[in-house]
Amino acid sequence: MGNEKSLAHTRWNCKYHIVFAPKYRRQVFYREKRRAIGCILRKLCEWKSVRILEAECCADHIHMLQCLSKLSENV
Numbered sequence: 316m317g318n319e320k321s322l323a324h325t326r327w328n329c330k331y332h333i334v335f336a337p338k339y340r341r342q343v344f345y346r347e348k349r350r351a352i353g354c355i356l357r358k359l360c361e362w363k364s365v366r367i368l369e370a371e372c373c374a375d376h377i378h379m380l381q382c383l384s385k386l387s388e389n390v
Contacts, residue, residue: 335377366382
């Protein structure tokens with residue numbers, strides 16, 4: 316309950332599960348690419364004020380659970 320944002324008659328806790336996958340689900344996320352992509356995604360999220368709650372990089376896709384804190388703070 317502590318993570319919820321609220322207004323007079325509404326409460327919300329918005330989280331987004333995003334999956335990045337290359338074309339044809341080719342297994343391309345290894346070693347240096349995995350680190351570089353992780354760094355790029357962290358910088359982008361930091362730049363856009365998006366909080367990464369969880370992330371996992373598999374060989375053929377990347378999972379991210381995000382919370383758009385900037386969007387919910389402006390309401």
